[in-house]
Amino acid sequence: MTEIIQKVKNLSIGFKSKKGEEILILRNISTNIKKGETVGIVGESGSGKSTLALAMMGYVKHGLYTIGGECEFNSSNLLKMKNRDLEKIRGRKIAMIPQNAGQALTPNLKIGYQIDEALQLHSDLKEEEREQKISELLNKVRLPSPETIALRYPHELSGGQQQRVAVAMALAGTPDLLLLDEPTTGLDVTTQAHVLELLNFIAKDTGTSMVYVSHDLGAIAQVSDRIIVMYSGEIVLEGPSRDILKKPIHPYTYGLLKSIPKLSLAGLPQSMPGSQPQPGTMHRGCSFFDRCDFSEEKCKSNSPQLEYLEELNTSVRCFNHKSLMNDSQVNQTVNKIKKSLQDKEILNISEVSISYAKQNLLDQVLNRISDDNPTVKDININIKKGETIALVGESGSGKSTILKSIAGLLRTKDGVIKFDQKRNLSSDLKERDPNDLRIIQLIFQNPDESLNPNHTVEEIIAQPLKLYFGLKGEELKTNIKELLQKVRLGEFYMSRYPRQLSGGEKQRVAVARAFAAKPDIILCDEVTSALDVSVQAAVLNLLQQLKEDFGTTYIFVSHDLAVVRAISDRVAVLYQGRLCEVGPSNDVYQFPSHPYTEVLLGAVLEPDPDIKPKLVAEDIVEEKPPQKGCSFQGRCSRILGDICKNEIPPWQITNSGNSIRCHIPLKELQKDQIN
Template sequence: MTDIIQKVKNLSIGFRSKKGDEILILKNISTNIKKGETVGIVGESGSGKSTLALAMMGYVKHGLYTIGGECQFNSSNLLKMKSKDLEKIRGRKIAMIPQNAGQALTPNLKIGYQIDEALQLHSDLNEKEREKKISELLNKVRLPSPETIALRYPHELSGGQQQRVAVAMALAGTPDLLLLDEPTTGLDVTTQAHVLELLNFIAKDTGTSMVYVSHDLGAIAQVSDRIIVMYSGEIVLEGPSRDILKRPIHPYTHGLLKSIPKLSLAGLPESMPGSQPQPGTIQSGCSFFDRCNFSDENCKNNSPQLEFLKDLNTSVRCFNYEKLINENQVSQTVNKIKNKSQDKEILNLSEVSISYAKQKLLDQIFNRISDDNPTVKDININIKKGETIALVGESGSGKSTILKSIAGLLRTKDGLIRFDENRNLSSDLKERDPNDLRIIQLIFQNPDESLNPNHTIEEIIAQPLKLYFGLKGEELKKNIIDLLQKVRLGEFYTSRYPRQLSGGEKQRVAVARAFAAKPDIILCDEVTSALDVSVQAAVLNLLQQLKENFGTTYIFVSHDLAVVRAISDRVAVLYQGRLCEVGPSNDVYRFPSHPYTEVLLGAVLEPDPDIKPKLVAEDIVEERPPEKGCSFQGRCSRIVGDICKKEIPPWQLTDSGNAIRCHIPIKELQKEQF
C-alpha cells in the first residue's frame, strides 16, 4: 500500500454549541488519496468539504476541534503533530492553493520575491539556483515573459495571472499533495477554463496528487479522476469521476446533476426541493431524507452506511441505490419557457454611452461628461414587453453598468432610455418621479448584502409597499403574506431576520421585495451566482413562474452562459462595453457567431467528462476598450487585418435574425466555425 499518500481514517470534526452539545461538521470520514491521482470533493456550502481539505494538511479551523479519527500522511497523523513538525510538511510535502489568490498574495511584495520566499522556506537551493527556478516555475504556469512578471506587484496582474502565481508558489516546494480550495470560483469563464487546463497539465507533468474542492461539478468534471460527494458532513458517494457524472447512484448527486442547466438544452432544469440541514439538527435517519425522491419509511428512521460496491468501484450511502442503478443515465427534463412576449416595446436604449471618467472642473460647471472613449458605448437595444433579455460577458464587459443606468443609479453620458415607446427616463435618479422608479426594480447578486440585516422580513417587504402604495396596518400585512406565499415562503417568515434564512430563502425574499412594487421591468444582476447549484434551479424556476403570471419583463445579467441559455429569450453579448452580438438565444448559442461569443461558448464547463472546453483565445485582460476599431481586436484569433484596428465593424444579420458585429462576412465565419 505504498501508493496511498494521504489516509483519512474515521475523521470527525465538530464544535461545542452554547448548550454544550457536540455538533459534528464532519462525520466519520474515511478515504484515501493515491499517488498521482486528482480527487474532486464536491458539495454545497456547509457540506464540510473545505473543513475536510484543511484537515488533510493538519489544520482545523478556529473554533472547531478534532473529535476523533486521524489524517495520516506518510504514516504520521497530521492532526496530532506538533506545529514545528507540521511546518516541515506544509509547503514542502502538502501545498495549498487558496480560492482568492488576489488576497493570498502580499500586496507590497514583488511576485518574484514572494516565490523566492517560498523557495527559501521549502527548498535547499542556493541563490543562483533559486533565480533559475523562479523563471522555471513562472514558465511552467505559462505566464508570459517570466522576467518581467517576477518584477511586478500582485495588483498589476489579472485575476487569472494571480491564480497562476499562486500555483507557482505552491509548486515551489515540489509537493506530493496539492490542495485546491475553489481555485477558479472567482474567475471569469474563459480564465477558469485556462487555469483548469493548466492544472491538468501540471498533474500530468509532475505527478502530484491533487485534492480539488469545489461546488462546481463542471470544473470538477474537467480535472478529477475520482469524485467524493459530500452532503451534510458525510461522504454520500465516492467513485470514479466518469461513473459518478454519467451514472450517479446517489439521489443527491442525481438531483444535483439534473438541476444544472446545460448548453445543449434550452429551458429550465428541474429543481431540488428544500435545503441542506444545519449541522446538529438531524437526529435520526438519512440526512438527505427531506429532499429525496426515492426515500421511504426506512430512510426516515435509520441512517444508511457507506457501502462499497465492488463491481462499480463506488461507495454509496443510500438504501435505495439499486433503483438508481437501473436508471441508466441522468435524463434531464426541462421546463420549456413559455413567454408571451408582445410586439409592444417596453424599453428602448438608443446610443447609450456611460463613462466612469472623472469630470474636470469645467465639465462639472457645465454639467457634462467629456470622455472620448467611455466604458460603455453605443448600446442600442429594444426590449419587448414580456421577454427575458440577457446581457452576457466577462467581468468588465459593462453589463452591470448598463443595468445601473437603466435603474437610474448611474448617469449616462449620451443616449436615451425610453420606456413604453414614448416616455423618456432621465438618467438622474432625482429627476425620475416615483412611478418611474416603481416600474423598474432590481434584484441583486448577493442577498446577504441586499437585505438589511437589522430588519425583519416583514419590514423588508413592507418598504416598497409603504413607499409606492401607502399601505398600512391589516392591508399591509395581508399583502406581505400574499407576496411571501407567491415566492413559496410561509407566513411565519415575517418575524425572522435575514441571518436566520438560507441563501435560497434570502434570495426569495429579495424577489418578493422586487415584485411588491408591481414593476414592469425587473433587472436581475447575477441573481443566482451566489447560490448553491441545487438552489439555483429553484430560484430560476420561481422567477420564470412569477414572470408567466405577471407578464414582467426581465433584463438578466449573468456570466454563466448555461443559466442564460436556460432562462432567456434573447441574448446580447458584450465585450468592453460594446455590443458584439444580439439575437434570439437559440441562434446566439449556435454558430456562426461573433468570435468573442465563440470564445465564451468554448470555455463553458459542463459536468460531463466528454465535453472538454475549447480554448480559442488567450485569457488576456484588457484594461480599457481600444480607441478605434473593433472592441475585440486585442484578443481575436480571427483578426482580418488593419480594418479591425481602424474601423468599427458593421452589423451583419444572419439568416435566423441574429445580429453580429464583425468584419468577417457571415458566410466565412460559418465556414471557419463548423
C-alpha cells in the same frame, strides 16, 4: 496498487454550540488519496468540503476541534502534530492553493520575491539556483515573460495571472499533495478554462496528487479522476469521476446533475426541493431524506452506511442505490419556457454610453461628462414587453454598468432610455418621479448584502409597499403574506431575520421585495451566482413562474452562459462595453456567431468528462476598450488586419434574426466554427 499518500480515518470535526451541544461539521469521514491521482470534492456550501481539505493539511479552523479520527500523511497523524513539525510538511509536502489568489499574495511585495521566499522555506536551493528556479516555475504556469512578471506587484496582474502565481508558489516546494480550494471560482469563464487546463497539465507533468474542492461539477469534471460527493458533513458517494457524472447512484448526485442547466438544452432544469440541513439539526435517519425522490419509510429512522460496491469501485450511502443503478442515466428533462412575448416595446435603449472617467474641474462645473473612449458605448437595445433579455459577458464587459444606468443609479454620458415608447427616463435618480422608480426594480447578486440584516422579512417586504402604495396595518400584512405565498414561503417567515434563512430563501425574499412594487421591468444582476446549484434551479423556476403570472420583463445579467440559455428569450453579448452580438437565444447558441461568443461558448464547463472546453483565444485581460475599431481586436483569433483595428465593424443580420457585429462575412464566420 499505487501508494496511498493521505489517509483520512473516521474523521469527525465539530464545534460546541452555546448550549454546550457538540455539533458536527464532518461526520466520520474516511478516504484515501493515492499518489498521482486528482480527487474532486464536491458539495454545496456548508457540506464540510473545505473543512475536510484543511484537515488534510493538519489545520482545523479556529472555533472547531477534532472530535475523533485522524489524517495520516506519511504514517503520522497531522491533526496531533506540533506546529513546528507541521511547518516542515506544509508547503514542502502538502501545498495549498487558495480561492482568491489576489488576497493570498502580499500586496506590497514583488511576485519574484514572494516566490523566492517560498523557495527559501521549502527547498534547499542556493541563491543563484533560486533565481533560475523562479523563471522556471513562472514558465511552468505559462506566464508570459517570467522575468518581467517577477518584478511586478500582485495588483499589476489579472485575476487569472494571480492564480497562476499562486500555483507557482505552491509548486515551489515540489509537494506530493496539492490542495486546491475553489481555485477557479472567482475567475471569468475563459480564464477558468485556461487555469483548469494548466492544472491538468501540471498534474500529469509532476505526478502530484491533487485534491480539488469545488461546488462546480463542471470544473470538477474537467480535472478529477475520482470524485467525492459530500452532503451535510458526510461522504454520500465516492468513485471514478466518469461513473459518478454519467451514472450517479446516489439520489443527491442524481438530482444535482439534473438541476444544472446545460448549454445543449434550452429550458429550465428541474429543481431539487428544500435545502441542505444546517449542522446540528440532523437527528436520525438519512440526512438527504427530506429532499429525496426515492425515500422510503426506513430512510427516516435509519441512517444508511457507506457501502462499497466492488464491481463499480464506488462507495455509496443509500439504501436504494440498486434501483438507481438500473436507470441512472441522467435523463435531463427541462421545463420548456412559455413565450410570453408581446409586440409592444417596453424599454428602448438607444445610443447609450457611460463613462467612469474622472472629470476635470471645468466639466464638473459645467455638469457634463467628457470622455472620448467611454467604458460603455453605443448600446442600442429594444426590449419588448414580457421578454427576458440577457446581457452576457466577462467581468468588465459593462453588463452591470448598463443595468445601473437603467435603474438610474449611474449617469449616462449620452443616449436615451425610453420607457413604453413615450416616457424618457432620466439617468439621474433625483429627476425620476416615484412612478418611474416603481416600474423598474432590482434583484441583486448576493442576498446577504441586499437584505438589511437588522430587518425582519416583514419589514423588508413592507418597504416598497409603504413607499409606493402607502399601505398600512392589516392591508399591509395581507399584501406581505400574499407576496410570500407567491415566492413559496410560509407566513411564519415574516418574523425571521435574513441570517435565519438559507441562501435560497433569502433570494426569494429579495424577489418578493422586487415584485412588491408591481414593476414592469425587473433587473436581475447575477441573481443565481451566489446560490448553490440545487437552489439555483428552484430560483430560476420561480422567476419564470412569476413572469408568466405578472407579465414582467426581465433584464438578466449573468456570466453563466448555461443559466442564460435556460431562462432567456434573447441574448446580448458584450465585450468591453460594446455589443458584439444580439439575437434570440436559440440562435446565439448556434453558429455562426461572433468570434467572442465562440470563445465564451467554448470555455463553458459542462459536468461531463467527455466534453472538454475549447480554448480558442488567449485569456488576456484588457484594461480599456480600444480607441478605434472592433472592441474584440486584442483577443480575436480571426482578426483580418487593419480593418478590424481601424473601423467599427458593421452589424450583420443572419437569417434567423441574429445580429452580429463583425467584419468577417457571415459565411466565412461559420466556416471554421465548430458546431
